[in-house]
Amino acid sequence: MSINASPAIGVPQSLLYYRYYPLWKTFFEELGGRVETSGPSCDDKLVRGSGHAHADSCVPIKLAFGHIDSLVAKGVDYLFLPKFFRLDRKSYVCPKVIGFNDMIKNSSLLDGRLSSASHSPYLIDELFDVHNCSDRSVFRRIGRKLGGDTPSADRAYSRALRSYDMASRKREVIFKNDILKRYKLKIGVIGHPYNVHDDFLSMGLLNEILKKGILPVTYEDMPPKSFECDLSKYPSDMFWSFGREIYRAALYFMSGLDFSISGLIYIAPFGCGLDSMLVSIVQAEAAARKMPFLNLTIDEHTARAGIMTRIEAFIDMIS
Numbered sequence: 466m467s468i469n470a471s472p473a474i475g476v477p478q479s480l481l482y483y484r485y486y487p488l489w490k491t492f493f494e495e496l497g498g499r500v501e502t503s504g505p506s507c508d509d510k511l512v513r514g515s516g517h518a519h520a521d522s523c524v525p526i527k528l529a530f531g532h533i534d535s536l537v538a539k540g541v542d543y544l545f546l547p548k549f550f551r552l553d554r555k556s557y558v559c560p561k562v563i564g565f566n567d568m569i570k571n572s573s574l575l576d577g578r579l580s581s582a583s584h585s586p587y588l589i590d591e592l593f594d595v596h597n598c599s600d601r602s603v604f605r606r607i608g609r610k611l612g613g614d615t616p617s618a619d620r621a622y623s624r625a626l627r628s629y630d631m632a633s634r635k636r637e638v639i640f641k642n643d644i645l646k647r648y649k650l651k652i653g654v655i656g657h658p659y660n661v662h663d664d665f666l667s668m669g670l671l672n673e674i675l676k677k678g679i680l681p682v683t684y685e686d687m688p689p690k691s692f693e694c695d696l697s698k699y700p701s702d703m704f705w706s707f708g709r710e711i712y713r714a715a716l717y718f719m720s721g722l723d724f725s726i727s728g729l730i731y732i733a734p735f736g737c738g739l740d741s742m743l744v745s746i747v748q749a750e751a752a753a754r755k756m757p758f759l760n761l762t763i764d765e766h767t768a769r770a771g772i773m774t775r776i777e778a779f780i781d782m783i784s
């Protein structure tokens with residue numbers, strides 16, 4: 466049994482949205498819900514988010530607060546506020562991502578806006594762990610919360626997984642046609658997906674590179690399992706999920722296995738503990754290979770003009 470009244474389910478366009486949106490969207494729609502995103506990031510969301518987030522938070526977390534604020538203001542029926550823990554076996558997401566759900570619940574953002582007469586929006590705040598993701602139980606719980614039964618949740622989840630796989634395959638398109646051959650110069654762009662693929666945070670970096678006739682290649686373009694690297698020299702094989710991906714992408718891009726890059730750009734927010742360490746590790750790997758490397762640090766005060774000047778200088782250098 467699917468749900469009846471087609472409730473509006475608010476999905477913030479931030480953080481893990483950049484990895485799982487096709488899965489979430491299909492799941493909610495298959496169950497009979499109407500998905501409403503918070504829309505692209507912008508100055509207004511950052512200002513509003515910064516007003517509620519802890520001052521020490523990194524800029525993507527402040528922005529994520531702004532996305533939640535915008536969904537609550539829209540008056541959605543349900544607010545999708547998942548809690549992420551592990552995306553892979555024995556690897557964890559950053560504590561700020563793990564704690565984001567609790568930060569929101571304990572911030573001023575929801576004060577007086579959650580427990581109105583209609584108790585709307587209801588929170589969909591299940592824990593997403595690698596085990597839950599793989600065994601459907603979390604999606605069954607969400608389905609029940611929305612008023613659906615187990616068979617309809619299972620059906621919606623199966624279709625959602627298919628959409629997710631299709632979306633992932635689409636992103637590998639650059640390996641399936643002649644795009645790689647068409648561009649003489651390629652630049653690897655690495656960082657957390659919510660920093661690289663959020664045009665507001667990255668200041669449209671991917672498009673700017675493309676406009677210069679250079680192909681930007683990101684982790685999301687890599688064919689899955691195309692490249693494994695040895696992580697055993699790091700404690701617990703580097704236990705951050707995104708740390709593993711970023712390191713793996715950097716080494717793959719510099720390996721020259723399927724194509725050669727002319728430079729590597731790392732987008733890192735100011736105040737990110739993981740990136741502060743990983744930037745140095747990747748920079749050392751790039752130096753050992755004599756690969757031009759640019760670290761772009763972003764925060765809420767970063768001026769677009771300054772970033773563009775650095776990108777142009779980097780491109781001039783590698784050209």
Ligand code: SF4
Pocket residue numbers: 523524525526559560561562657734736737738739740
């Ligand atoms: S990994 Fe870094 S950028 Fe991401 S939420 Fe944590 S501190 Fe912020």
